[in-house]
Amino acid sequence: MLIKILYIIITYLSGSIPSAYIVAKANGKVDIRTVGSGNSGATNVFREIGKCAGVITLIADILKGFIPVYFATFIDNSFSYSVAVAAAAMVGHVFTIFLKFKGGKGVATGLGVFFALMRWPSLIALAIFGLAFVFSRYVSLGSICAVISLPLTSYFLGYSAEVVIFTFAITLLIIYRHRTNIKRLIERSENKLRIFKKK
Numbered sequence: 465m466l467i468k469i470l471y472i473i474i475t476y477l478s479g480s481i482p483s484a485y486i487v488a489k490a491n492g493k494v495d496i497r498t499v500g501s502g503n504s505g506a507t508n509v510f511r512e513i514g515k516c517a518g519v520i521t522l523i524a525d526i527l528k529g530f531i532p533v534y535f536a537t538f539i540d541n542s543f544s545y546s547v548a549v550a551a552a553a554m555v556g557h558v559f560t561i562f563l564k565f566k567g568g569k570g571v572a573t574g575l576g577v578f579f580a581l582m583r584w585p586s587l588i589a590l591a592i593f594g595l596a597f598v599f600s601r602y603v604s605l606g607s608i609c610a611v612i613s614l615p616l617t618s619y620f621l622g623y624s625a626e627v628v629i630f631t632f633a634i635t636l637l638i639i640y641r642h643r644t645n646i647k648r649l650i651e652r653s654e655n656k657l658r659i660f661k662k663k
Contacts, residue, residue: 466537468540471532471536471539471549472548472549472552473552474532474562475532475536475549475552475553475556475605476552476553476556477555478528478531478556479528479529479532479552479553479554479555479556479557479560480556480557480559480560480561480567481524481528481562481571482504482532482560482563482564482567483506483521483523483524483525483562483589484496484503484504484505484506484508484509484521484525484568485497485504485562485563486556487509487513487517487520487524487585488509488513488517488522491513491514491516491517492512492513492514492517494512494513495647496508496509496512496513497563497566499512500512503565503568503657504560504566504567504568504571505521505525505568505569505571505572506518506521506522506525506590507603507657509521510522510657511655511657515659517541521571521572522572525557525568525573525576526572526573526575526576526579527576528553528556528557528573528576529550529553529554529557529572529573529574529575529576529577529578529579529580530576530579530580531576532549532577532578533546533549533550533553533577533580533581533658534580536549536618541582541625543627544614544624546580546581547626547627547630548552550562550580550630550651551630552576552579553573553576554570554573554574554577554634554637557570557573558570558637558641560574560644566651566662567619568608568636568641569638569641569642570638570641571607571610571632571638572645574611574634574638574652575589575590576628577634578614578631578634581627582627584617584621584632585613585618585623586614587616587620588613588617589610589611589613590610590616590663592606592609592610593606593609593610593612595600595606596609597657600656601656601657601658602643602649602654602656603657604642604646604648604649604654604656605625605649605654607638607642608638608639608642608645608646609634611634611638611639612635612639613658614631614634614635615628615631615635618631653656
């Protein structure tokens with residue numbers, strides 16, 4: 465029991481590692497929270513620091529979710545324990561102890577978490593994100609559409625009520641973290657991300 469609790473605590477702490485903040489400081493010598501959208505996430509790093517820095521941040525945030533959930537089964541192979549570990553990773557990223565509990569929006573870390581928990585709903589969500597982004601160029605819109613699909617696909621693909629409830633809770637968290645983006649989308653003032661645009 466002690467090992468399982470310690471693993472959850474370690475997962476929260478590793479999830480709290482502010483990848484965007486660290487990468488931005490290392491590459492641009494800036495506090496990512498003070499530039500662009502002010503969000504400590506991969507998209508803001510991509511826009512304000514550069515493509516390479518953005519990709520590094522994205523990969524780091526995905527791995528913060530995927531690795532601890534994947535290896536949780538070696539400690540306890542029950543799905544409920546994996547969900548608890550997944551929740552710790554998400555809470556750590558969104559409410560990081562290292563930045564006064566003000567972290568990212570949870571999309572990349574959520575992607576890692578869900579790929580470790582359930583592959584098919586994650587792949588469908590990724591495809592939905594891709595389509596929404598290609599046609600709109602709004603990362604926020606793609607992210608919102610993708611996370612909304614997760615509880616629906618997990619339900620229709622026959623996952624347990626426990627999984628559906630967890631995905632629904634994470635969906636609500638991510639949508640809440642995107643509330644300012646939703647407002648800007650409605651006002652048509654949200655920034656588009658043009659990958660091939662030169663800085």
